[in-house]
Amino acid sequence: MRRKIIEASRLLKSGQLSASSLLESCLQAIDTPAGERERAFKKLYRTEAREAAKLANEQTPISAAAGPQAGIPVSIKDLFDVAGETTSAISRIFDQAPPVKKDAAVIARLKAAGAPIIGRTNMSELAFTGIGTNPHFGTPLNPFDRARGRIPRGASSGAAVSVTDGMCLGAIASDTDGSKRTPAALCGLVGFKPTSSFVPMDGVFPLSPSLDSIGSIARTLSCCVRLFEVISGTDCSDVVARPLAGLRLLQPDSYLLEGLDANVAEMYDSALSRLTEVGAKIHKKKCRALDRIPTLRTKGGYPAVEAYAALGYKIRQSVGPMDEFVRRRVFQGKTITSQDVADLDKERALLRAELEVELLQFDAVVVPTVPCIAPAIAESSDIEHHEHFNALLLRNTSWVNLLDGCAITIPCHQDFSPSVGLTIALKNGADKDLISIAYSVERVLVSTHN
Secondary structure, X not given: OOOOHHHHHHHHHHOOOOHHHHHHHHHHHHHOOOOOHHHHEEEEOHHHXXXXXXXXXXXXXXXXHHOOOOXXXXXXXXXXXXXXXXXXXXXXXHOOOOOOOOOOHHHHHHHHOOOOEEEEXXXXXXXXXXXXXXXXOXXXXXXXXXXXXXXXXXXXHHHHHHHHOOOOOEEXXXXXXXXXXXXXXXXXXXXXXXXXXXXXXXXXXXXXXXXXXXXXXXXXXXXXXXXXXXXXXXXXXXXXXOOOOXXXXXXXOOHHHOOOOHHHHHHHHHHHHHHHHOOOEEXXXXXXXXXXXXXXXXXXXXXXXXXXXXXXXXXXXXXXXXXXXXXXXXXXXXXXXXXXXXXXXXXXXXXXXXXXXXXXXXXXXXXXXOOOOOOEHHHHOOHXXXXXXXXXXXXXXXXXXXXXXXXXXXXXXXXXXXXXXEXXXXXXXXXXXXXXXXXXXXXXXXXXXO
């Protein structure tokens, strides 16, 4: 049974469900032959998770003192430090790296909250492609049209699939250009990218410190918010759904709406129509700050320059195999000069200030999370198509990271159809306002697929 975090917490607290039986149901999903265990997980923590569940059982019915995540199994992307283990970011260049001495801050908070951590999930190598393929450990398959082998989207590929397949109830992952929100959108889930400073990055493999943030993937927004509270230390109990009547939503007339495939365009238009029916005001207009975002992506932008500075030497010295698509992206950073970076910093600051001014007359921005449905893995097997789809899949999410905003993707597709997500985004630090709006949007758009 694929439970939701909030539902499972209620049953655990009332004593109607035991933490051990909940965990075993997740492990059973992992062990199902038709499951995606071998591709979704890099490593499983069966013993440790069972011990955490046993501790929660001893406190059943679970009290508030047991921790907000007590007994709720979660997965973690394979770039968080876990004491005594090597953090590889799914790359062979770290095969000889020593074990780390302590848990990442996020991992320590999950454990303190009583969460059984069920395993480390697969990802794109170094978290550096938007496709989600991995030549070393395989590629988890998107739950939609699995027989055809569609991508889950990267870099948090295993994180999303671990939730869709009932292997855990929620996933913790990083987001540099949208690598948490886009897998969520393409796999029919909710994904939450908070303001980057809200969740500590201590002990997390850094792809691009200027853009990285940590957030959650789960079946519902309430589930994502519960995880956000744990990993950020933020109390969201005072956040209530904001009425949609009179809400001013910006539909940016920009590149973010260009070239949408037929499925996405239909579901996006339908979502906006449903919001309008309940009183939201959709304003389609030009947004000058957003229109200039692509200029910040030339030569690979922050991810390329920061990844090359941190890893270029190590990659050159490594004799192990490496994803050629990732290698190409890292070495884009070799051509970026210090003056390029200074110009990038200046333009980013200007655009962020301009966007905040432009958004003063709106309550939120609404765009399709991904402009296409999940392509088949075979469609991105050569360099030309890989780079095309990589750029396309990052296009509608990366601006939020560049402007250090916050965003939530909500499923807006029909049952049994390709997964499509609607993004609601706000400026830096407006996370609680975002959650309150997204609660109401989810109520309008939610379908039985959740």
